[in-house]
Amino acid sequence: MSDIILGIETSCDDTAVAIVNAEGHVLSSIITPQTEIHTQFGGVFPEFAGRAHIATILPTVHKAFAAANVSPQDIRAIGVTRGPGLIGSLLVGLNTATALGMGWNKPVIGVNHLRGHLRSADLEMKRIKFPAVILLVSGGHTFLAYMKDPLDIKLLSSTRDDSVGEAFDKVGRMLGLGYPGGPLIDKMAQEGQATIPFPRPMLHQGLEFSLSGLKAAVSRYLDTTENPVFPDVAASFVQAVMDILIKKCRMAIAKNPCVSLVVVGGVAANSQLRAEAAKLCQNMGIELCLPPLCWATDNAAMIALATWDYINTDNLMPPIPQLQLPISDF
Amino acid sequence: MSLILAISTSSTLFEVMIGDNSTVLFNDAYVLSITDKKDISVLVAESLAKMNLTPQDIKSIIVDVGPGGTSLVRTGVAFGNGLAYSLGIPICPVLSVELVGIEVWEKYVLPVVITVKSVKDSAYVALYDGKLKTVQYGIMTEVVGNLIANCQEFVVAGAHRAQIITAFPDKKIHDSGVLNGSPKYLIEKHDSFKEKYVTFPQFAHPITEQTTHIAANTPSV
Numbered sequence: 001m002s003d004i005i006l007g008i009e010t011s012c013d014d015t016a017v018a019i020v021n022a023e024g025h026v027l028s029s030i031i032t033p034q035t036e037i038h039t040q041f042g043g044v045f046p047e048f049a050g051r052a053h054i055a056t057i058l059p060t061v062h063k064a065f066a067a068a069n070v071s072p073q074d075i076r077a078i079g080v081t082r083g084p085g086l087i088g089s090l091l092v093g094l095n096t097a098t099a100l101g102m103g104w105n106k107p108v109i110g111v112n113h114l115r116g117h118l119r120s121a122d123l124e125m126k127r128i129k130f131p132a133v134i135l136l137v138s139g140g141h142t143f144l145a146y147m148k149d150p151l152d153i154k155l156l157s158s159t160r161d162d163s164v165g166e167a168f169d170k171v172g173r174m175l176g177l178g179y180p181g182g183p184l185i186d187k188m189a190q191e192g193q194a195t196i197p198f199p200r201p202m203l204h205q206g207l208e209f210s211l212s213g214l215k216a217a218v219s220r221y222l223d224t225t226e227n228p229v230f231p232d233v234a235a236s237f238v239q240a241v242m243d244i245l246i247k248k249c250r251m252a253i254a255k256n257p258c259v260s261l262v263v264v265g266g267v268a269a270n271s272q273l274r275a276e277a278a279k280l281c282q283n284m285g286i287e288l289c290l291p292p293l294c295w296a297t298d299n300a301a302m303i304a305l306a307t308w309d310y311i312n313t314d315n316l317m318p319p320i321p322q323l324q325l326p327i328s329d330f
Numbered sequence: 331m332s333l334i335l336a337i338s339t340s341s342t343l344f345e346v347m348i349g350d351n352s353t354v355l356f357n358d359a360y361v362l363s364i365t366d367k368k369d370i371s372v373l374v375a376e377s378l379a380k381m382n383l384t385p386q387d388i389k390s391i392i393v394d395v396g397p398g399g400t401s402l403v404r405t406g407v408a409f410g411n412g413l414a415y416s417l418g419i420p421i422c423p424v425l426s427v428e429l430v431g432i433e434v435w436e437k438y439v440l441p442v443v444i445t446v447k448s449v450k451d452s453a454y455v456a457l458y459d460g461k462l463k464t465v466q467y468g469i470m471t472e473v474v475g476n477l478i479a480n481c482q483e484f485v486v487a488g489a490h491r492a493q494i495i496t497a498f499p500d501k502k503i504h505d506s507g508v509l510n511g512s513p514k515y516l517i518e519k520h521d522s523f524k525e526k527y528v529t530f531p532q533f534a535h536p537i538t539e540q541t542t543h544i545a546a547n548t549p550s551v
Contacts, residue, residue: 098371103416
């Protein structure tokens with residue numbers, strides 16, 4: 001029986017298609033980004049995201065097969081993100097996937113996008129050592145989870161308001177950096193000094209996150225300060241976020257027996273987070289598992305790899321959209 | 331047999347039809363509800379099964395590309411495109427307002443103004459007179475006013491029928507009573523859509539406010 005999966009990911013603003021085998025070897029991964037479309041809005045405009053997906057999904061599928069040098073008959077199944085995500089974007093991926101499955105006579109499995117992110121750390125080689133504490137930080141999600149094994153996942157905490165990626169985008173807009181804010185703030189922060197004492201909301205209050213207060217503090221500072229030094233603002237904001245993330249990770253590791261910390265999601269590409277997480281793990285005597293930068297942001301290879309978990313456990317979830325989907329669910 | 335699969339999802343009534351040449355052989359529909367786990371793929375699969383057909387028996391697809399509910403339209407178009415691509419068959423995009431125009435014009439043989447709601451006061455406005463003359467997007471009353479400037483008698487269909495009759499008291503306006511078009515015309519009139527068929531790398535695109543103009547030099551009757 002074939003051991004390759006076609007993965008399709010359209011939960012937000014990237015149309016991504018990949019072909020991956022059971023060991024996590026990526027035969028092809030094609031991402032058609034929509035950055036140009038959303039830059040003018042300073043964030044993802046959901047209606048335009050859906051429109052762009054429908055224009056790009058078939059060419060992206062076609063390129064993925066060509067790059068992998070395989071035919072549709074070679075695949076075992078199609079794994080497609082069913083949620084969480086933007087409904088207009090999810091519907092394009094799900095309906096395209098079900099149609100492809102019908103035409104090629106292949107099963108189509110609805111995959112939890114968050115489980116995809118967790119599996120991203122195992123693409124191309126197995127990196128995660130179990131049990132593990134997971135920090136998922138992206139534009140849509142910020143949470144800590146405990147992963148006893150690849151299938152047993154428990155949510156430890158999440159954000160009460162903004163996700164880290166959302167806060168980066170909004171502060172990026174305040175600093176006139178454009179979209180997406182994450183990489184641009186990261187770059188600007190490296191040119192500044194973290195001298196501004198922005199608050200660290202809920203730093204000592206359990207594992208939950210709250211970032212809206214920090215974002216508001218940056219806005220107030222910019223409104224009330226004459227000639228603010230933007231690189232210093234960026235560096236101080238990033239430092240505040242890092243202090244929160246690292247502190248919460250330390251608490252989660254202390255409370256939950258684990259041998260590794262896994263940092264995934266788009267913000268896992270942040271250089272300062274990677275460096276500070278490495279320092280934390282060294283201090284606590286555990287391993288740090290990071291996906292390579294290319295798998296940190298949304299991609300379909302992680303969805304294809306996660307699909308194997310669904311097949312192996314016979315959790316063949318239907319490709320029906322679910323806007324809210326906890327990490328603990330298949 | 332050269333079987334055609336017709337898909338319409340521009341309103342909450344999802345419809346699937348299977349036809350041969352210009353004859354509807356089978357049709358099925360359901361009203362979409364938020365608690366319904368059914369989707370267009372299930373409807374298509376059930377329709378094929380009831381006719382004892384496989385997807386490979388379908389030789390072409392014809393799909394309603396709106397205007398209508400934006401996510402709903404995309405659902406049908408994404409499915410139609412994906413199925414056409416996977417089966418290696420052509421797909422034909424047809425505007426929902428053209429289906430309304432065909433139905434109403436056959437009865438009245440008069441120009442038909444068709445409107446579809448959009449955000450705030452804006453609407454998609456189409457003019458059908460034996461064939462689809464134009465589709466425009468903008469403030470509904472303004473666009474309709476321009477289109478019927480030289481027309482004393484016409485028929486209204488779609489979402490703003492009463493509003494148009496009230497807004498233009500000096501015109502002789504017939505209310506068709508038709509809100510949405512019947513997808514049966516996707517099959518019955520498929521010969522008239524023949525030149526719209528495309529195969530990958532081309533495929534169907536839902537209409538948007540930026541892609542409305544199909545007849546640039548026909549702004550009025």
